[in-house]
Every structure is written in structure tokens, then in C-alpha cells.
Amino acid sequence: xxxxxxxxxxxxxxxxxxxxxxxxxxxxxxxxxxxxxxxxxxxxxxxxxxxxxxxxxxxxxxxxxxxxxxxxxxxxxxxxxxxxxxxxxxxxxxxxxxxxxxxxxxxxxxxxxxxxxxxxxxxxxxxxxxxxxxxxxxxxxxxxxxxxxxxxxxxxxxxxxxxxxxxxxxxxxxxxxxxxxxxxxxxxxxxxxxxxxxxxxxxxxxxxxxxxxxxxxxxxxxxxxxxxxxxxxxxxxxxxxxxxxxxxxxxxxxxxxxxxxxxxxxxxxxxxxxxxxxxxxxxxxxxxxxxxxxxxxxxxxxxxxxxxxxxxxxxxxxxxxxxxxxxxxxxxxxxxxxxxxxxxxxxxxxxxxxxxxxxxxxxxxxxxxxxxxxxxxxxxxxxxxxxxxxxxxxxxxxxxxxxxxxxxxxxxxxxxxxxxxxxxxxxxxxxxxxxxxxxxxxxxxxxxxxxxxxxxxxxxxxxxxxxxx
Ligand SMILES: Cc1cc2nc3c(=O)[nH]c(=O)nc-3n(C[C@H](O)[C@H](O)[C@H](O)COP(=O)(O)OP(=O)(O)OC[C@H]3O[C@@H](n4cnc5c(N)ncnc54)[C@H](O)[C@@H]3O)c2cc1C
Numbered sequence: 001x002x003x004x005x006x007x008x009x010x011x012x013x014x015x016x017x018x019x020x021x022x023x024x025x026x027x028x029x030x031x032x033x034x035x036x037x038x039x040x041x042x043x044x045x046x047x048x049x050x051x052x053x054x055x056x057x058x059x060x061x062x063x064x065x066x067x068x069x070x071x072x073x074x075x076x077x078x079x080x081x082x083x084x085x086x087x088x089x090x091x092x093x094x095x096x097x098x099x100x101x102x103x104x105x106x107x108x109x110x111x112x113x114x115x116x117x118x119x120x121x122x123x124x125x126x127x128x129x130x131x132x133x134x135x136x137x138x139x140x141x142x143x144x145x146x147x148x149x150x151x152x153x154x155x156x157x158x159x160x161x162x163x164x165x166x167x168x169x170x171x172x173x174x175x176x177x178x179x180x181x182x183x184x185x186x187x188x189x190x191x192x193x194x195x196x197x198x199x200x201x202x203x204x205x206x207x208x209x210x211x212x213x214x215x216x217x218x219x220x221x222x223x224x225x226x227x228x229x230x231x232x233x234x235x236x237x238x239x240x241x242x243x244x245x246x247x248x249x250x251x252x253x254x255x256x257x258x259x260x261x262x263x264x265x266x267x268x269x270x271x272x273x274x275x276x277x278x279x280x281x282x283x284x285x286x287x288x289x290x291x292x293x294x295x296x297x298x299x300x301x302x303x304x305x306x307x308x309x310x311x312x313x314x315x316x317x318x319x320x321x322x323x324x325x326x327x328x329x330x331x332x333x334x335x336x337x338x339x340x341x342x343x344x345x346x347x348x349x350x351x352x353x354x355x356x357x358x359x360x361x362x363x364x365x366x367x368x369x370x371x372x373x374x375x376x377x378x379x380x381x382x383x384x385x386x387x388x389x390x391x392x393x394x395x396x397x398x399x400x401x402x403x404x405x406x407x408x409x410x411x412x413x414x415x416x417x418x419x420x421x422x423x424x425x426x427x428x429x430x431x432x433x434x435x436x437x438x439x440x441x442x443x444x445x446x447x448x449x450x451x452x453x454x455x456x457x458x459x460x461x462x463x464x465x466x467x468x469x
Contacts, residue, residue, distance in 0.1 A: 002042045002087070006063055010045055010087075013055045018046040018093070029070065029088040030081070034422055035336050035386060037078035039085070041068065046090040050170065050207040053089070057205060057451075058174035060087065066454050069201040071112060071140030075147055076339055077420025079200050083455035089205065091142055097121050098208070104182045105213040106165060111142025111206045127213040130157035133416075134324035142206050148198035150416035152280075152320060155374035156248045157214075159416060161197045168208035169196055172447040182210060195442070200418050201453035203446045220248065220282035221292045222316035225299035226273040226306040230254065230357070233275040234350035236302040237373045240279075241346055243298055245291050249280035249320070250374030252349070257326055257370040257381070264329035265322040273305060277373065278323050280316070326370045327381065334366070334383035336392075340399055342406035343377040343415030355405045356380045362401075363394040377415035403429065404467055424459035429467050 002010070002021065011019045020026070021043040031038040042065075047053045060067050066086025073080050082088055091112030098108045100122060107122055107129065115136040122129050132151035133139055139149070145167070150159040166180035179192040196204055227233035237250060253261065254275045262269040270276065277299065281291045296307045310316035331337040344352045353369060356378070360367035371378035380402055384391050403413045403426050413419075413426045428436055440458065443450070 002065065003063075006059060006065070007043070009059055010043070010056060013052050014045055014047055018048070020044045029073070029090070032073035032075055032078065032080045034076050034078040034081070034420065035338060037081040037083075037421055039081055039083045041082035041088045042085045044088045044090055046092055048093045050168065050176065053170045053205055053207055054174045054176065056087070056089065057170050057172065060451050061172050061174065061449055064449055064451060067205070067451055068453055069142070069146070069205050071143030072114075072138045074135045074139050075143060075418060075420060076341075077147075077414070077418045077422040079147065079418055079420035079453070079456055081421060083421060086451070086454075091140060094207065095140070100125055100127070100213075101182065102127070105215075106182050106210050107213055108208065108210045109141050110208060111140060111145070113141050115139045115141055115144055122213055123216065126216050128216045129163065129211060129213055131160045131163060134327065141209060141211070145197055145206055145209055146200050147418040148416065150372060150375065150377065152249045152251060152323065152372065154372055154377070154416075155250050156246045161194065163212045164193055164197050164209060165212050166210035167193050167196055167206055169204035169206050171204050172449065172452055176207075177204070180210070198418070200420060200456055202443060202457055203452065205452070217282035219285040219288045220280055220316070221288050222249075222278070222280045222310040222319055223292060223296065224270075224308045224310075224319065225277040225279065225296070225304040226270050226308070227275045227277075227302075227304055228273055229303060230275045230353055231350050232302045232304075233277060234353045234373065236277060236299055236304070237349050238347045239298050239302060240295055241374070243294065245294060247279050247291065247295065247374065248282045249278065251278040251323055251371070252276075252353070252373035252378070253278065253323065253326065253370040254353075254368055256366070256368035257330060260329040260333060260368065261322050261326055264325055264332065265318075267318045267322050269322060270306075278319060280320070323370075327379070330368055330381050330383060334385055336384045336386040337381060338384060338395055338399070339379050339381040340402065341371070341377055341379050341415045341417045342402050342411060342413065343375070344406050344409040344411035346374065346376045348409040348411065349373050349376055349378070352376075352378060352406065352409060352411070356402060359398050359401045359405070363398040365391070365394055365398055367398070372415075375415065376411065400426070400465060401468075419457045421456055424457055425463045425465040427457065427459065428464060
């Protein structure tokens with residue numbers, strides 16, 4: 001509970017209307033998009049500017065009150081679950097687009113701006129912000145930066161990290177740092193911008209970001225390649241890249257995912273094939289035509305049963321939207337949806353897909369797989385029921401095996417969703433003890449009282465999972 005005198009101070013800073021410690025208000029922010037995790041905050045505080053953030057952080061640091069920065073709570077790693085109570089710091093008022101700079105090709109925003117709102121604003125000026133998480137209709141840029149989110153265009157254009165040029169951040173001490181700038185080049189000191197990107201609210205509170213923009217590509221074309229053999233489908237991914245073609249989008253959907261998406265979107269997706277690749281190329285018209293033709297040829301060589309090019313921009317957009325709805329579509333089928341994002345080198349996608357199916361069978365689970373195959377980033381999605389304890393234990397074992405397999409194949413436990421609480425017990429598998437020590441040293445230097453998003457990224461000794469030999 002927040003003491004009465006501290007509550008009064010916080011209310012004076014943000015105004016009573018932006019401080020909520022009612023039970024209903026706190027309940028809303030006790031969970032996020034990750035199943036299995038819930039914990040009540042003591043209060044929800046919504047600052048209106050950087051100065052208010054500074055004052056709040058100073059008070060919390062002095063009184064050791066945990067701060068959980070929160071955009072829209074759409075993260076899938078329990079990154080905003082207030083496991084140690086304290087305040088949820090909500091950015092709903094700090095949602096402005098401050099500047100679109102057409103000379104430097106940058107956009108500067110407050111952290112609470114909704115990703116799609118910003119994308120629409122820059123596109124209205126003929127500019128392009130490539131990172132497009134499927135959740136972009138609801139996610140915020142502050143959340144995207146802190147999870148280093150990816151999207152359907154990651155293969156060719158990279159992830160959020162590749163577009164963050166400058167940050168303004170409030171440290172746990174209440175001091176403000178500004179990193180980077182509207183610069184193509186900057187090697188002055190350690191790269192603090194990159195340190196903060198993907199830091200999951202554990203190192204600083206982001207209050208402003210300047211992002212890089214590109215000119216809008218001249219043309220794009222979208223196609224579907226259909227397969228009855230999952231391995232051949234996954235192998236096509238490596239073949240396309242090996243042929244020195246980098247499509248903008250190269251997505252994989254297996255049959256259970258296709259069936260769920262079609263039942264949800266009704267756009268005529270093939271549901272009688274074992275898997276499809278959704279492929280998009282953009283760029284100059286002639287390059288797009290040439291690449292799409294070559295990709296179709298590669299798909300057929302790998303025994304695609306059919307290759308269909310979208311008939312119109314509207315059809316292409318419908319296909320991409322359908323893919324973006326994969327998680328929501330699967331989530332309709334069972335009460336609990338656990339989506340992971342084990343990631344492997346592209347060349348290992350086929351092996352990883354086969355392993356996921358074998359593990360699902362071994363544990364008697366329903367796991368659909370889709371994902372950014374071109375990035376090696378797969379989303380095995382388990383449909384379960386949290387009330388069935390036996391099933392949930394099997395889910396846990398299955399995902400531990402999936403993570404272990406990903407690491408064995410040279411991959412990682414998360415490609416874009418972050419560690420949060422959900423994957424903290426496995427982080428040492430990827431980083432080893434020395435890696436965790438380095439992270440601890442950074443955390444202790446920047447947030448010595450551990451008030452910033454405690455309980456995330458770092459697992460308690462007792463929660464660590466030991467890797468099977
Ligand atoms: C249906 C669905 C589809 C999704 N698709 C994708 C996808 O394609 N690609 C992908 O990468 N992810 C995807 N996600 C996951 C999620 O949407 C992303 O992680 C997103 O970036 C989270 O944004 P948010 O605003 O909801 O952040 P939140 O969930 O509120 O927060 C995420 C993290 O950022 C921290 N944070 C937020 N704001 C700040 C700030 N101002 N300062 C410091 N820390 C802050 C939080 O503490 C937390 O650790 C999907 C989720 C859903 C539900």
C-alpha cells in the first residue's frame with residue numbers, strides 16, 4: 001500500500017484524476033497479454049510530461065516503491081505484471097507525435113503514441129516506418145522500444161532497434177539522459193541508445209524517442225506458396241535466402257493456424273494444405289517483378305503444390321491482415337493461449353519446425369506454429385486450459401524442450417517478445433552465468449534500489465530452470 005503522505009505527493013504531481021488506487025482501477029492493470037501471471041499494483045499513475053515522470057521516479061526511488069512502466073500491456077512475457085506491487089506508470093497522456101522531420105527523415109514521439117497512429121502519420125507524408133508488430137493497432141512506441149519488437153517486415157528491414165536514433169530517458173535517480181540524435185553517425189561513447197532498447201523498463205523510463213524513416217517503396221507484390229510437406233515449406237525459406245533474395249516478408253503458417261485464421265478472417269485461405277509461406281517483396285517495380293518470379297520458381301522446385309500471387313493491393317492487404325490476426329484467431333479456440341517465440345538461424349527453420357511438432361506429439365498438446373520464418377523466428381502457440389493442471393505441467397515441459405532445442409540449433413529463447421517474467425527462468429541458458437553477471441552489473445549501476453520493473457528479466461535463484469542434459 002502507498003502511504004497517505006506519498007499518495008498526496010503523487011496526486012499533487014499528476015492531479016487526483018491521474019492517480020487511481022481503486023480496486024477496479026488496479027485490477028485492470030494487474031495483468032497483461034501474457035496468460036498465467038497476475039498481481040495487483042498499489043496504484044496507477046498517469047503522468048502528462050517528462051517533468052512529472054522525474055518527480056514520480058524521485059519519490060519512488062526515495063521510498064523504494066516499484067515502478068512498472070506500461071504502454072498498452074500487449075507484451076507476451078508478463079513484462080508489465082506488477083509482481084512486487086508499487087505503481088503502474090501509464091503513458092496514456094504522453095502520446096503525441098512531436099515532429100516529422102522531412103529533411104532528416106525522422107519522427108520524434110512521446111512513448112505512449114500508438115504504433116499504427118504514428119505509421120499512418122508518416123505514411124501521409126509519403127514516408128515509411130518499417131517495424132510493424134502485428135499488435136500495432138494497440139501497441140505503443142514505448143512498448144515497442146522496450147521489447148525491441150519485430151514484425152512482418154523484419155527480414156528485409158530489421159526490428160525496432162534498427163530505427164531508434166535518439167532517446168530521452170529518466171533514470172532511477174530522477175536525472176534525465178539524452179542519447180543519440182538525428183544522426184546517421186555517432187560514436188561518442190558507449191551506445192546507450194542500444195542499451196536502453198529492449199531493456200523492458202528495467203533500466204530507465206523512456207519519455208521521448210526519435211526514430212528513423214525511409215522513403216516509401218515504389219511498388220510491392222504479395223504471394224502465397226502452398227505445401228503438403230512442412231519440411232519442404234521450411235526448406236524453401238533457406239533456399240530463397242541462399243538465392244540472394246531478401247523478401248520484405250517471409251512468413252510461415254501451419255495447417256492448424258491456417259484453419260483458425262480462415263475461420264476468423266474468411267478470406268479464402270487454403271485450409272487443406274499442411275503449410276503456406278506468405279511472401280511479399282517491395283522496391284522498384286522491375287525488381288519486385290523479377291524477385292517474385294524467381295521466388296515462385298524456387299517454391300515450385302521445393303514442391304509447392306500451388307503458388308498464388310495476390311490479384312490486387314486489397315487482396316494483398318487482406319492476406320497480411322489475416323496473418324497479423326493469427327494469434328487472436330488461435331486464441332478463440334481454447335481458454336488459454338501460450339505463444340512463444342523460439343528463434344533459430346534461418347538455415348535451421350526446417351529442423352525447428354519438425355522438432356516443435358515432435359515435442360507437441362510427445363506431450364499430447366495442441367501446438368500450432370506460425371511466424372517470421374525468414375527471421376528464423378517461430379511462434380509455436382499452445383492452446384490449453386489453465387484449469388487443467390496436468391495439461392499446464394505438460395505445456396511447461398514442452399516449452400522448456402522447445403527452448404532447449406532452439407539453443408542447441410544456435411538460436412535463442414525469444415526473438416522479439418522479450419524475457420519479462422515468463423522467460424527469466426531460462427535466460428541463463430542463452431547468456432550463461434557471465435552474461436547474467438554483466439547484466440546484473442548494468443542493472444545495479446543504473447537502478448541500485450531495483451525500483452524499475454522489478455522481477456523482470458532476472459530470475460530468482462529458486463525460479464531458474466536447469467537445462468536437461
Ligand atoms: C495479438 C498480438 C500480436 C503481437 N504481435 C507482435 C509482433 O508481431 N511482434 C512483436 O515483436 N510483438 C508482438 N506482440 C507483443 C507486443 O505487442 C509487443 O511486445 C509490444 O511492443 C508491446 O507494446 P505495449 O505498448 O503493449 O507495451 P507494454 O506491454 O505495455 O510494455 C512492454 C514493455 O515495455 C516497458 N515499457 C513500456 N513503456 C515504457 C516506457 N515509456 N519506458 C520504459 N519502459 C516502458 C514495459 O515495462 C514492458 O517491459 C503481439 C502481442 C499481441 C497481443
